[in-house]
Amino acid sequence: MAANTLAYGALVPPSPHGVRAAVGRVLRLGVIVSAALLVGGYVIGVLSQPTAFTSHMAEQAHLQARASFPHSSASLWAGIGHGQGEAVIVAGVLVLILTPVAGLLTSVVAFARRRDWLFSAIATGVLSVILASFVIGWLTA
Amino acid sequence: MNLIELSLVLLGTSVVAGVLGSLLGLGGGIVIVPVLTLVFHLDIRLAIGTSIVAVAATSSAGAAKNVGEGMANLRVATFLAMATTIGAVTGALLSGVLGARLLFGLFGVVLAASGAQMLRTHAPRVAAVSTTREIPALGEREDRLGDKLALDSAYYDEAEQVQVPYVVANKGVGLGLMYLAGTVSGLLGIGSGVLKVPAMDLAMHIPMKVSTATSNLLIGLTAAASAMVYFARGDIDPLIAGPVALGVLLGATQGSKLLRSIRADRLRVLFVAVVMVVALQMVWKAVA
Numbered sequence: 001m002a003a004n005t006l007a008y009g010a011l012v013p014p015s016p017h018g019v020r021a022a023v024g025r026v027l028r029l030g031v032i033v034s035a036a037l038l039v040g041g042y043v044i045g046v047l048s049q050p051t052a053f054t055s056h057m058a059e060q061a062h063l064q065a066r067a068s069f070p071h072s073s074a075s076l077w078a079g080i081g082h083g084q085g086e087a088v089i090v091a092g093v094l095v096l097i098l099t100p101v102a103g104l105l106t107s108v109v110a111f112a113r114r115r116d117w118l119f120s121a122i123a124t125g126v127l128s129v130i131l132a133s134f135v136i137g138w139l140t141a
Numbered sequence: 142m143n144l145i146e147l148s149l150v151l152l153g154t155s156v157v158a159g160v161l162g163s164l165l166g167l168g169g170g171i172v173i174v175p176v177l178t179l180v181f182h183l184d185i186r187l188a189i190g191t192s193i194v195a196v197a198a199t200s201s202a203g204a205a206k207n208v209g210e211g212m213a214n215l216r217v218a219t220f221l222a223m224a225t226t227i228g229a230v231t232g233a234l235l236s237g238v239l240g241a242r243l244l245f246g247l248f249g250v251v252l253a254a255s256g257a258q259m260l261r262t263h264a265p266r267v268a269a270v271s272t273t274r275e276i277p278a279l280g281e282r283e284d285r286l287g288d289k290l291a292l293d294s295a296y297y298d299e300a301e302q303v304q305v306p307y308v309v310a311n312k313g314v315g316l317g318l319m320y321l322a323g324t325v326s327g328l329l330g331i332g333s334g335v336l337k338v339p340a341m342d343l344a345m346h347i348p349m350k351v352s353t354a355t356s357n358l359l360i361g362l363t364a365a366a367s368a369m370v371y372f373a374r375g376d377i378d379p380l381i382a383g384p385v386a387l388g389v390l391l392g393a394t395q396g397s398k399l400l401r402s403i404r405a406d407r408l409r410v411l412f413v414a415v416v417m418v419v420a421l422q423m424v425w426k427a428v429a
Contacts, residue, residue, distance in 0.1 A: 003332065004145065017211075018399060019215060020208050020209050020210075020211060020215050021209050023208050023209075023215060024205055024208045024209030025190050025209075025211075026204065026255035026380070027201045027202075027204055027208065028205040028206075030201055031198075031201050031202050031205055031390055031394075034198075034201075034386070034390070035387060035390050036386045038383050038390075039387065039388055041379070041383065042148070042383055042384070045380075046145065052144065053143065053144040053145050054143050054144070054145060055143060055144075056143050056145065069375075069378055069379050070379075071372055071373065071374070071375040072373070085320075085378075086379045086380065089382075089383040089406040090377070090379045092375060092383065092386070093194055093372075093379065093383065093386055094196050094372070095202065095366070096194060096198055096386055096390075097193075097194065097197045097364070097365055097368040097369065097372070098362070098365065099197065099201040100197060100200050100201055100358075100361030100362050100365050101362070101365045103201075103204075103208075103358075103361075104219075104222075104362060105218060107215065107219060118289060118290070119216060119219060122219055122220060122223060122277050123219050125223055126162070126219065126222040126223055126226055126362065129223075129226040129227055129366075130226055130362060131368045132230070133226070133229065133233070133366040133367070133369075134366065134369050136230070136233075136369030136374055137366075137367070137369050138369065138370075140370070
């Protein structure tokens, strides 16, 4: 294995295909899971409140006079627990938001496994900045 | 109009935004925000929250295939993400300190100038690509750090049916521009693909297709950082963001396929056209 890596060393293209493929797989998985939750949540919503979805009114009224929707982790879990369609859609949106971060996390690990310490460190640095901004965001929101 | 019809209209609009966004390396906010606010009279707060979700959708769906196939350069994206994410945090912290009007005006002018520059450099660049194939180094390998970073790569251009190798130039300048792009997106709450693509194309000499595909990877990371804030504030309405996200996912998947087959020079013209529209929007916001 070690000899193999050495022999390959000079020939392997800059971005080893393994890292790229791994990141690509994680992104695709995130997209598929999110799309399933978005569609599933919408269908649950229509089936559980058919009148809310089919009654005719001005679009502004739909968009502006809406009841509150889940936007904290507590209300999200409670909503999913009650089989609330909107909560499932929110879960799909959150999966989507976190997918690029999951891709970055994958590259941290994949670069490290290929002993590309420089890029593993750079990716870790980027990840810490993003996590720090999550924390700043939650505290100031 | 009932809620189901409204969702279908949002879905359709978002498919278009997704195709355009993933093709050009932009978030699609330039399509989504005006439609939501001008056509549906949606509160700007909810429109921006929705647009951030659209950016994440464009990024993931657009990059899913392109990163694996090497159209998007993962090493370049990771390297530049250092600057864009720190810039985004800087911008968020600075917001409110600087006047938005002045910023929009400045941003509009910078955009228009870089768009014009991109059209001007169009012709010679094609010749440069064919020379690079014969003399890979082209005297641009600048330093030991550059060798360690190993950012240079190649992509297969389906339209031209050739492998296009490229050398990444001016890494320091690139980092600086990306920091500025990140700061602008944090300050103005816009995706900054419109700035990231010209920075890679003009300053770093990265081929147009690779620039937009790599920008796609980058915008998802900056969007993720701010999206959690919008979510916690309650700016992401599931019945609007849901259909939009789904539409963008569908559109961006198609857009990433289209990116492989489109001709690079047509892509550049399309990009510049969109940049000019955005520049006008920004200048309008500054003077209106």
